[in-house]
Amino acid sequence: MRINSLPLRVRLTLLMAMILSIACFSLMAALIYTARIVYVAPQLVPKVSTSEEMGREPLPVTIPSVPPIPSAPPIPSVPPVLIEQQINFASTGFLCVILIIASGSVLTYRVAGGALKPVTDLSKEIEEIDENNLYRQVQVPPSKDEVSRLSISFNRMIRKLEKSFTAHKHFTANAAHELKTPIAAMLARIEVVQLGGPPSLEEYKEALQDTQCNAERLNILVHDLLRMNADLNVAACVTFSAKELFQSILSELAAEVQSKDIDIEVHLEDIPVYGERNLLHRAFSNILHNAIKYNKPNGSIQITGTRHPDTTRITIADTGIGIPEDQTDKIFEPFYCVDKSRSRELGGNGLGLSITKAVIDKHSGSIQVQSAMGMGTTFEVQLPNASTVY
Structure with a gap:
């Protein structure tokens, strides 16, 4: 499953859980390392006794002509008690880390749900908008946050769509009326010629002249409509x-x-x-x-x-x-x-x-x-x- 397909609330919870895990495990590792340096290492260093502490007179020191090769210090062994204490400390620490991550994730999920509630409500309002209430506007939250600005932007877009659809409706009605008027005039003129007796040559000429005028008017109207939607010829x-x-x-x-x-x-x-x-x-x-x-x-x-x-x-x-x-x-x-x-x-x-x-x-x-x-x-x-x- 892709992360982007998960709900925003779940993604926020997973992100916070990952941040808590990195922070807690890093802190736990630092604590374990510090505990070993401070409390365990001093106990493993061997104590060297001096001659005064042993109650004897110090022996005279002679400097040999050739210094002896120093021998490596003995590797101290870790007592079993310290190993057991280290294991108990680490297991207890990691158990606390797991509890902190779990409780933090649950708390993040609940807090994210409350924070995203305005977004959820806005989404439900938008889903209820259909062709029957296309111009319905959503409620604007009283807060001045991003959700409030998003609601205002959505309502502004709805008003622009309403204005655009209204203009398109008026344009369609006006275009139909402008196209219908010369067509109706031509049909009326033809019916007048047909209903009367045998038309004379003058009547034919008048009918053709009126038909030509209305046809030219239609031609100009269609040409103007095409010119409005014509693209600009950049090469020209x-x-x-x-x-x-x-x-x-x-x-x-x-x-x-x-x-x-x-x-x-x-x-x-x-x-x-x-x-x-x-x-x-x-x-x-x-x-x-x-x-x-x-x-x-x-x-x-x-x-x-x-x-x-x-x-x-x-x-x-x-x-x-x-x-x-x-x-x-x-x-x-x-x-x-x-x-x-x-x-x-x-x-x-x-x-x-x-x-x-x-x-x-x-x-x-x-x-x-x-x-x-x-x-x-x-x-x-x-x-x-x-x-x-x-």
Whole structure:
């Protein structure tokens, strides 16, 4: 059986038993060695009697010309009594060591059970969570230990999962609605043509034109959904001029700019941008499209850029109708529209800024928005430079 497969309580007990065994046996060995040195060794050293102790006159000492070879001292023999005492001391000591290890292991097992009780309770609470109570949160112990922090982290994860699942549910419902609307319009138009009398050529043309418009709307919607989930092609990332990028975008939106007589100022001299040009073109085009669409007649748009050692910052500010403060953090959600009726009237589907956010995130950048009702909106995009990426 592998140690890692045992319960944590048992593993802690085995670890403590091993530590006690090493400590106790080491201490016992040291005691036995010390006892032999202190109490046994002095008794085995032979006592040498001097001539004064024997009551005789000391003999004169003569120094021979050649010193004699010293003989080895006699090896003293250990008395049987001392051997028996040593055996009794060692056996008694090892018996005490075994009792200490056993009692220490039992005590460790009981203490570990009490210490791990919050973990056990937390595990039981988590096991009771299923698909019927997926967002149920666990109780946080009053202590400020690791178990309390683990419970707080688990509850935070549950809230994130709930938010993610809710967003996914809303996305699915909104996507189904957006896809269903043009399909229902096409089917309704076809039924009108079929229910009437023999249709004329003009009626056929009108039906085909309506069907084509709804088909194009479906195509754009599907293309936008695919673009949101498309991976960044790192091989296609290059450094190019931000001024040329926005000149290309503004040329595509020239008709919309002229229709509302909007003044656009571009200050992007010597500002480089690194990334996949097609994706960034779409991202900034969506921001400018909204800045024009929701702007006031005779309004203005300012596009400025600043270069930093690690990032490039591009700011797009307009004088439009603005966004409510409580909705600025929701405008990047898929299919979200501040004013659904107005967005539908202007041909929006709520995916433009979601695609922009996805593109900026794929480039490891960031996008922030500041807005005030009736005053305008400012988007600030930061993109890393090529030197930072590599």
